[in-house]
Amino acid sequence: METIAAIATPPGAGGIGIVRLSGPQSRAILESLFRPSSASFAGFRPWTLHRGHVLDGDGQRLDDALVVFMPGPRTFTGEDVAEIHCHGGPFLVQAVLQSALRRGARPAQRGEFSRRAFCNGRMDLSQAEAVAELIAAPSREAVRLSLNRLDGLLGRRISHLRQQLEALRGQMCLAVDFPDEEVESLPPAAFAAAVRQVEDAVTLLLRGTKRARLMQQGALVVLAGPVNAGKSSLMNALLGRNRALVTDIPGTTRDFIEEGCDLDGLPVRLVDTAGLRESPEHVEELGVALSREQLDRADAIVLMLDGERLGQTGAAAATCPDPAAAEVLAHAGRCPLLVVWNKVDCCDPAIFPPRWAAGHVAVRLCARSGEGLEELTRQLRDLLLHDAEALPPEDGLAPNARQALALERALDELRRLRQDIETGCPYDCCSVRLDTATAHLDEVTGSNSPDEVLNAVFEHFCIGK
Structure with missing residues (x-):
């Protein structure tokens, strides 16, 4: 394979910039562009930083740097790897990269270092x-969910499920190949029970998908309700700054405002919407229409009530x-809804939650003073993670969207396989579904993924990784 090189640190100025090489010529390229500072330097000691000068393409001194050579296969990519740690000015880092390219390396593509690690079995x-x-x-x-998958926890779980299906395949082959022999084969009831066991394990894995999406992409929380209920005041309170304009004039918010915030480790995108009402003004009417669109997209809705x-x-x-x-309540069946009685400083209800909101989580609040804000934050986070929090805390597995799709397809095949077994379908016909379910599990770990799938995965990586 060719030797590739790329900048491994983010764009812009910094204290340190790193240029990484991977491939069979990594050491030779490093030797040609490096001049050690120590007179006793006797060659690169693996995994050891050496100080010296990096040379440009013309052999002129470019920077004072630290370099390290790491021989394969015990490296990230499984190949020989070299790194140059220079000063982090954009020109310097780019010049060091160009020096490596002029000595025989080629520019790495997006995700190529990680792709080589995958191809080399790392x-x-x-x-x-x-x-x-x-x-x-x-x-x-x-970070925690990503680290669990990086450690191979999901891959090991998939491998275990695959082994269970392979064991079923072996016993099924006995029944098909030796139907008249007295050999041990799996009875239909036991076969269906074993398939159900794998089904349950795949279902448990899929329960972490929502958690992964919320933690990686953030949850969309829409603040909705009547005009002048305090939606903008709540948004400012959650953000800790005045982002939305607040006045006593009903209909101040005409368009929706979206901002990101953190709910005790859960990333959230808050959307402050225009108050829902019929208006003769065309601009406000457009704002109300946008508010209704946001309600349809929400992961959770905060219904603000004007308690006064x-x-x-x-x-x-x-x-x-x-x-x-009432209109906002109509969306309660589609996503979680939190009822907020605002302006408790003006009217603290004797009956709470309101009788018409029975069954919904509700909190009292004064958005202007912050009274009740901590309770609102806790309840909102619990609503968003209600299904995901049901996972065992030690499990920590959360498949991403691509992995979840493969698991859903495997689960569908397993359910159909169990139905075929229970209806007396011949084992040789059942083997097709068993093979298909196994292939879908292999898609999670990439055991049988075509180049199109790999290209789609790695094209979203940064170039230096």
């Missing part, structure tokens, strides 16, 4: 994906007295 595809997700992790929990306007009678009513709030 990691499976789920681990390679975890590398990119770890770099992009927006929260501590996302509703008063005690609004909380005691059997049906929701506010048409805007």
Whole structure:
């Protein structure tokens, strides 16, 4: 394979910049562009930093640097790897890269270092994906989930499930090849039970998919309700700064505002929407239409109620007295909904939660003073992670979207396989579904992934990784 080179540190100025090489010519290229500072230097000692000068393409001194040579196969890529740690000015780092390229390396493509690690058996595809997700992790929990997959936890779990299916295949072959012989084969009831066991394990893995998406991409939380209920005030309180304009004039928010924040380790995208009401103004009408679109996209909805306007009678009513709030409640079946009684400094309801909101999680709040904000944050986080938190804490497995799709296809085949067994389908026909389910499990770790799939995975990586 060719020797590749790339800058492994982010763009821009920094204290240190790293240029990484991988391939059979890594050592030779490093020797040609490096001049040691020590007179006793006797060659590169593996895994040891050496100080010296890096030379440019014309052999002129370029920078004072530290270099290290790491022989394969015990490296990230499984090949010989060299790194040059120079000063982090953009020109210097680029000049060091150009020096390596002029000596025989070629520029690395996106994700090529990780792809070589995968091709050389240093990691499976789920681990390679975890590398990119770890770099992009927006929260501590996302880091933990990515590290679990990088350590091979998901790959080992898939390998164990695959072994179970292979054992079933072997026993099924006995029944097909020696139908009249007295050899031990799996009875249909035991066969179906074994398939069900693998089904349950795949289902448990899929339960972590929502958690992975929320932790990696963030949850979309829409603040909705009637005009002047305090949606913008709540957004400012959660952000800790004045982002949304707050006035006493109803309909101040005409367009939705989206900002990111952190709910105790959970990344969230807050959306402040225009109050829902019928308006003769065309601009406000457009804003209300956008608010309704955001409700359809939400992972969770915070229904803001104007406690001062509703008063005690609004909380005691059997049906929701506010048409805007009633409209938001209609979305409660599609995603989690948190009812917030705002302005408790003006009216603290004697009946809470409101009778018409029974069954929904509800909190009291004064958005302007921050009273009740901590409780709101806790309840909102619990709502978003309700399904994901049901996972055993020691499990820590959260497949990404590509892996989840492969697991869903495997699960579908396993369910159909069990149904075929229970209806008396011949074992030789059942073998087709067993093979298909196994192939879908292999897609998770990349054991049988075509180049198109690998290209789609690695093209989203940064060039230096």
